[in-house]
Amino acid sequence: MxxxxxxxxxxxxxxxxxxxxxxxGKNRILAIExxxxxxxxxxxxxxxxxxxxxxxxxxxxxxxxxxxxxxxxGAPGAIDPKTGTVRKAxxxxxxxxxxxxxxxKLVRIRVVVNNDVNAGVVGxxxxxxxxxxxxxxxxxVGTGIGGGIISRGRLFEGSSGAAGEVGHTVLVADGPLCACxxxxxxxxxASRTAMERDVRAAIxxxxxxxxxxxxxxxxxxxxxxxxxxxxxxxxxxxxQEVMARAQYYLGILVANVVNxxxxxxxxxxxxxxxxxxxxxxxxxxxxxxxxxLRQADTKRVKIVPGSLGDNAGALGAVVLARQRLKH
Amino acid sequence: MxxxxxxxxxxxxxxxxxxxxxxxGKNRILAIExxxxxxxxxxxxxxxxxxxxxxxxxxxxxxxxxxxxxxxxGAPGAIDPKTGTVRKAxxxxxxxxxxxxxxxKLVRIRVVVNNDVNAGVVGxxxxxxxxxxxxxxxxxVGTGIGGGIISRGRLFEGSSGAAGEVGHTVLVADGPLCACxxxxxxxxxASRTAMERDVRAAIxxxxxxxxxxxxxxxxxxxxxxxxxxxxxxxxxxxxQEVMARAQYYLGILVANVVNxxxxxxxxxxxxxxxxxxxxxxxxxxxxxxxxxLRQADTKRVKIVPGSLGDNAGALGAVVLARQRLKH
Numbered sequence: 001m002x003x004x005x006x007x008x009x010x011x012x013x014x015x016x017x018x019x020x021x022x023x024x025g026k027n028r029i030l031a032i033e034x035x036x037x038x039x040x041x042x043x044x045x046x047x048x049x050x051x052x053x054x055x056x057x058x059x060x061x062x063x064x065x066x067x068x069x070x071x072x073x074g075a076p077g078a079i080d081p082k083t084g085t086v087r088k089a090x091x092x093x094x095x096x097x098x099x100x101x102x103x104x105k106l107v108r109i110r111v112v113v114n115n116d117v118n119a120g121v122v123g124x125x126x127x128x129x130x131x132x133x134x135x136x137x138x139x140x141v142g143t144g145i146g147g148g149i150i151s152r153g154r155l156f157e158g159s160s161g162a163a164g165e166v167g168h169t170v171l172v173a174d175g176p177l178c179a180c181x182x183x184x185x186x187x188x189x190a191s192r193t194a195m196e197r198d199v200r201a202a203i204x205x206x207x208x209x210x211x212x213x214x215x216x217x218x219x220x221x222x223x224x225x226x227x228x229x230x231x232x233x234x235x236x237x238x239x240q241e242v243m244a245r246a247q248y249y250l251g252i253l254v255a256n257v258v259n260x261x262x263x264x265x266x267x268x269x270x271x272x273x274x275x276x277x278x279x280x281x282x283x284x285x286x287x288x289x290x291x292x293l294r295q296a297d298t299k300r301v302k303i304v305p306g307s308l309g310d311n312a313g314a315l316g317a318v319v320l321a322r323q324r325l326k327h
Numbered sequence: 328m329x330x331x332x333x334x335x336x337x338x339x340x341x342x343x344x345x346x347x348x349x350x351x352g353k354n355r356i357l358a359i360e361x362x363x364x365x366x367x368x369x370x371x372x373x374x375x376x377x378x379x380x381x382x383x384x385x386x387x388x389x390x391x392x393x394x395x396x397x398x399x400x401g402a403p404g405a406i407d408p409k410t411g412t413v414r415k416a417x418x419x420x421x422x423x424x425x426x427x428x429x430x431x432k433l434v435r436i437r438v439v440v441n442n443d444v445n446a447g448v449v450g451x452x453x454x455x456x457x458x459x460x461x462x463x464x465x466x467x468v469g470t471g472i473g474g475g476i477i478s479r480g481r482l483f484e485g486s487s488g489a490a491g492e493v494g495h496t497v498l499v500a501d502g503p504l505c506a507c508x509x510x511x512x513x514x515x516x517a518s519r520t521a522m523e524r525d526v527r528a529a530i531x532x533x534x535x536x537x538x539x540x541x542x543x544x545x546x547x548x549x550x551x552x553x554x555x556x557x558x559x560x561x562x563x564x565x566x567q568e569v570m571a572r573a574q575y576y577l578g579i580l581v582a583n584v585v586n587x588x589x590x591x592x593x594x595x596x597x598x599x600x601x602x603x604x605x606x607x608x609x610x611x612x613x614x615x616x617x618x619x620l621r622q623a624d625t626k627r628v629k630i631v632p633g634s635l636g637d638n639a640g641a642l643g644a645v646v647l648a649r650q651r652l653k654h
Contacts, residue, residue: 078621135486149588151483158589159462160627168620169583172500173576182618249500256496260587261476262485291509293495294405300487 005069007061008321009054012116012313013037013075015091015143020053021314022061027127029311031061043097051106072112072321074119074313075099081161081324084113090179091143112321116313118164120306121148122155123316124267128308135263138306139166139253140270142225144179145187149261155320167191171252186253190246192272196223198242209238225271232276244283251287258301259293269306281305332396334388335648336381339443339640340364340402342418342470347380348641349388354454356638358388370424378433399439399648401446401640402426408488408651411440417506418470439648443640445491447633448475449482450643451594455635462590465633466493466580467597469552471506472514476588482647494518498579513580517573519599523550525569536565552598559603571610578614585628586620596633608632 006025011018014037022031033056038049054071077089084100086092100111121130121138130136136150145167149156156163167187168180175184179193188194199211214230215223231239254266266288272280285303292298306312333352338345341364349358360383365376381398404416411427413419427438448457448465457463463477472494476483483490494514495507502511506520515521526538541557542550558566581593593615599607612630619625633639 147587151478156478156483156588159591160589160621162621163587163589165586165620168586169496170579170618171497173498173579180620182620252497252500259492259495260474260490261483262487262490264486291497293492293507293509294487294489 005067007063007068008318009057009068009071010119010314010316010318010321011050011054011071011073012119012310012317013050013073014116014310014313015039015076018050018053019310019314020057021311021318022057022063023315023318024063024067027315027318030063031057032311033057033060037092039092043092043094043099044102046092047097047099047102048106050103054107068109070110070112070321070325071103071107072119072317073099073103073114074116074317075113076116078162079113079115081112081114081157081320084111086113110325112317112324114317114320115146115148115162115164117146118148118155119314119316119320120146120269120312121150121164121267121316122319123308123312123314124269124306125150125153125316126319127315128312129267129304129306130265133263133265135261136265136267137166137257137261137263138267138269139250139257140306141191141250141268141272142270143191143193145191145253147257150263151261154323166253166257169253169256171249171256186249189249190253192223192225192228195228195242195246198245199223199238202238202242207238210234210236211239225275228272229275232279247280247283248287250284251289252291254284254288254303255291255293258288258297259291264301266301266303267306268303269312273305274309277305332394334390334394335396335645336384336398337446337641337643337645337648338377338381338398338400339446339637339644340377340400341443341637341640342366342403345377345380346637346641347384348638348645349384349390350642350645351390351394354642354645357390358384359638360384360387364419366419370419370421370426371429373419374424374426374429375433377430381434395436397437397439397648397652398430398434399446399644400426400430400441401443401644402440403443405489406440406442408439408441408484408647411438413440437652439644439651441644441647442473442475442489442491444473445475445482446641446643446647447473447596447635447639448477448491448594448643449646450635450639450641451596451633452477452480452643453646454642455639456594456596456631456633457592460590460592462588463592463594464493464584464588464590465594465596466577466584467633468518468577468595468599469597470518470520472518472580474584477590478588481650493580493584496580496583498576498583513576516576517580519550519552519555522555522569522573525572526550526565529565529569534565537561537563538566552602555599556602559606574607574610575614577611578616579618581611581615581630582618582620585615585624586618591628593628593630594633595630596639600632601636604632 147166
């Protein structure tokens with residue numbers, strides 16, 4: 001008797017690397033493959049890379065081709081989940097790329113596309129820090145700030161599949177310029193990019209700090225999560241100050257979300273949360289509590305770091321594909 | 328044959344007046360009654376007033392007692408819809424008042440309690456400016472700023488029935504003090520109370536304005552919607568300036584909501600929207616568009632004034648009761 005075709009390849013397309021997980025119908029991970037994201041390539045080349053990554057993961061899993069039912073991608077930027085088109089992904093320089101359609105031609109199986117952070121939040125909800133919770137919000141802090149809302153156990157998609165952009169809610173009207181072109185968004189105040197901007201500005205003003213040395217030592221030209229973590233471990237005062245400010249704004253962001261959406265849990269994901277865990281989340285929680293409208297929520301609403309690390313996106317993509325295929 | 332018991336009395340409990348609508352199973356309004364809210368009374372006295380108002384409306388409707396199935400209240404503040412308790416209503420000075428239980432004893436029929444603004448948003452969604460739309464957000468601007476979220480055609484309640492508090496999301500971290508005790512909430516920047524605070528501060532600094540004369544002429548000791556409207560019609564420069572600032576912040580608030588929740592419509596309700604209509608909403612819309620993350624939303628997302636006036640809350644309360652009674 002032929003086995004049921006219920007294996008899905010979940011792919012997380014990050015700005016620096018891409019990860020594919022082969023997951024069976026019982027949500028067991030059969031294989032993992034990873035490759036760097038070559039952003040110098042055009043969309044066609046990058047889509048070919050994804051197809052190659054998927055093929056490699058499929059081979060590694062040793063499952064038969066007939067057992068697979070879909071490839072599901074979490075892609076950065078604004079996605080149209082209905083058509084599988086990436087409307088706009090500034091990180092990749094993509095504009096209206098029909099990722100779903102193009103990738104289907106190469107992998108010859110159904111392709112589902114969702115926003116990468118939405119997928120990450122769904123992953124944390126299904127298997128990670130949001131398990132057994134019906135209403136949660138995820139906030140992922142990295143180069144940018146993204147998010148996703150789970151309501152009654154399902155992803156809250158909004159009217160065009162674009163809901164969850166916590167990073168582009170304004171926390172300081174007329175505040176610093178954001179990558180989106182507006183001012184004072186959470187992303188412009190508390191992302192890694194915002195922290196790096198503040199560190200560079202302080203250095204320019206003559207502030208002493210160990211951060212450039214740490215970056216050099218690690219051969220990094222950007223202030224990555226590992227650089228930030230190392231600078232904090234070295235008790236660099238500038239890094240402590242910049243991080244504390246970001247955590248203050250993230251606390252207000254969490255409170256805004258709790259006051260507006262009334263979730264029972266907020267999961268803080270992304271590279272910094274993964275690396276620093278409670279050290280990253282604890283000050284955010286403290287500030288959030290100060291801004292809660294409903295005092296009882298300080299006892300009721302849990303604010304926790306994500307627990308799946310960089311598997312969250314690919315696992316969530318698998319969950320979203322299963323929901324889609326049911327309909 | 329006895330008629331089906333499907334008539335509901337919807338009550339909107341406002342800070343200044345209370346309104347009861349008797350509504351039949353086909354959503355026809357059979358009777359309307361109104362009375363002032365006597366805030367000097369304790370909760371017991373005010374609940375007796377509601378019972379009297381309901382009785383008066385029921386008599387006026389000429390319907391038989393046996394045709395009624397519920398009284399449904401929209402009450403200000405934090406409500407526990409499951410128990411019908413008003414957890415906290417600063418406007419009324421109420422703390423943990425079992426409104427549902429106490430009123431049931433007096434009216435001897437099932438009583439449903441929800442937040443007044445949530446009810447107003449549900450009313451606009453069912454019968455007003457949000458008709459035939461699945462995903463919308465309502466923002467009601469008055470003494471405070473409240474709101475409600477409609478997702479997939481239903482009120483988004485959150486994990487404890489408290490979702491929708493747009494007025495207590497921070498737009499200016501470290502901004503002006505809010506009635507809730509925090510700083511920089513939308514309510515502290517753009518409610519009538521915030522506008523009045525700014526007007527009084529400017530007068531104290533020696534700024535000339537016709538506003539005090541307009542208040543005196545209308546025997547008002549607060550800057551009501553009618554005072555604001557009259558001052559704007561008289562082209563009072565201070566009023567224009569203060570209103571323009573409030574509309575700027577409301578525009579950012581609308582954009583935050585659109586970027587986060589991806590609704591297809593935003594309904595602006597409350598006294599100012601009712602009195603000024605498009606004159607209130609147009610500048611808000613313009614600022615919101617500037618802050619939209621998704622450019623296409625300027626064509627897709629409609630931002631409109633509410634259309635039910637002060638019937639919205641009572642009508643929405645009726646809708647919420649019908650949904651509750653089904654379960």
